[in-house]
Amino acid sequence: MPIVHIELLEGRTQEQKNALVREVTDAIVRTTGAKEEAVHIVIQDMEKGNYAVGGKTKLQ
Template structure:
C-alpha cells in the first residue's frame, strides 16, 4: 500500500491538488506497478509562517 505525505505551503487550488493526486498515482502505477485503489496520498498545507528555508520564514522570504 503506497502512502505519500506531501507537505506544501498554503495556496494550491482544489484543481491543482486533484492533479497532484492523479499524477502521483499514475506515476506509482506506471513505474512500480501499484494498484490505484491501494494508493493513499495526503496533502498537508502549511502556513508560510510555519515553513522556513535559507534561514528565514517563507512569509518573510516572499516579501523580498
C-alpha cells in the same frame, strides 16, 4: 499499499491538488505495478509562517 505524504506551502487550489494526486497516483501505478485503489496520498498544507529557508520564514 503505497502511502505518499506531500507537504506544500498553502495557496494551491483544489484543482491543482486534484491534478497532483492524479499524476502521482499514475506514476506510482506505472512504476510499481500497484493497483490504483491501493495508492494513498496525504497532502499537508503548511502555513507560510511555519516554513523557513535561510533563517527567514516565507512570510518575511
